[in-house]
Amino acid sequence: MSASGPKRAERLLNLLQILYQHRYPVSGHWLAQELSVSLRTLYRDICALRVQGADIQGEAGTGFILSRSHHLPPVMFTPEQLDALALGLRWVAAYGDAGIAKAASEVTGKIRQGLPPQLKTLFDDSTLLVGKTQVAHHNPENLNSLRSAIRRRQKIRTGYTDRSGNVSERTIWPFALGYFSGDIVLAAWCEKRNAFRHFDVTRLTSLQLVQEGYPHSRYRLLRMWRNAGLDNTIPGRS
Missing domain, CATH: 2.30.30 (SH3 type barrels.)
Structure with missing residues (x-):
């Protein structure tokens, strides 16, 4: 298993995101398989993230976990993730009730505020659209x-x-x-x-x-x- 594939910066971000999704320690072998890298490369990546300030707890043999106090930067999204966000928020705005639709609009604003210009353009110009049909009136x-x-x-x-x-x-x-x-x-x-x-x-x-x-x-x-x-x-x- 080689360390080729995603660029290292993207791989480090993916590692952070995977760890952030788990509440309990995840084994190094499983993480290496998810990222398609060797176990040795994974350990180097974990060390690199710790140097950059990520509070990753654990060690080889016991598994690794990211402290819940650690917050991922909101600007770090891939184009596919931005498409998923845009599509999901548009669906909620179209088919959710008024309260949820308003919340979706607020979330959209918060996401846009944290994006760098090139990603903001990708987010705004996403061509994944939601068809609108007649929606029942809800109290x-x-x-x-x-x-x-x-x-x-x-x-x-x-x-x-x-x-x-x-x-x-x-x-x-x-x-x-x-x-x-x-x-x-x-x-x-x-x-x-x-x-x-x-x-x-x-x-x-x-x-x-x-x-x-x-x-x-x-x-x-x-x-x-x-x-x-x-x-x-x-x-x-x-």
């Missing part, structure tokens, strides 16, 4: 409340009207919002059905936050939902 207050409940792990009491027009009262544990092209779907545990359910947020009424938190973290609920195979289905709403 911004409801969506703000739903996002708050998810972050704070709060139960919600709400009325819900299904596709057949049947109205029911539900107490649910919201843990995820799915943004589709024009629709926003809430994934939650429903106490009434004693099961995971998906709710079209435009059909939620009289939404009330409950001070009582639900017993699991949202991340655990998300894992349980995925393990149930629901992430690979078209959301059924009931």
Whole structure:
């Protein structure tokens, strides 16, 4: 395995980015394979980054981890990464609700502010475009409340009207919002059905936050939902 391939500066940045994505020590062998370099080259790169001020902890045999206090410079993006950012932010602006679209615009401004002129041009002129279709009207207050409940792990009491027009009262544990092209779907545990359910947020009424938190973290609920195979289905709403 040779040290050829990406230029050294780009390789060092890639190494930093890989380490930044991991919360636990990563073995030198795995890092070397990811970067397509020899283990010896990897160790030299880690030494070089430490000299430049990167707080990389660990050693050969135990693995390496980047201190969470270390911040990557926001200007260091590849052209492909800039395209990904531009496409993602444009999609959010087109299909997100008003609050999320506003946040996407703010993030776009922050990214542009930190880019050098040549990268700013690449970011602004990205030709990855998002087609616009008719988007359903969503109550911004409801969506703000739903996002708050998810972050704070709060139960919600709400009325819900299904596709057949049947109205029911539900107490649910919201843990995820799915943004589709024009629709926003809430994934939650429903106490009434004693099961995971998906709710079209435009059909939620009289939404009330409950001070009582639900017993699991949202991340655990998300894992349980995925393990149930629901992430690979078209959301059924009931």
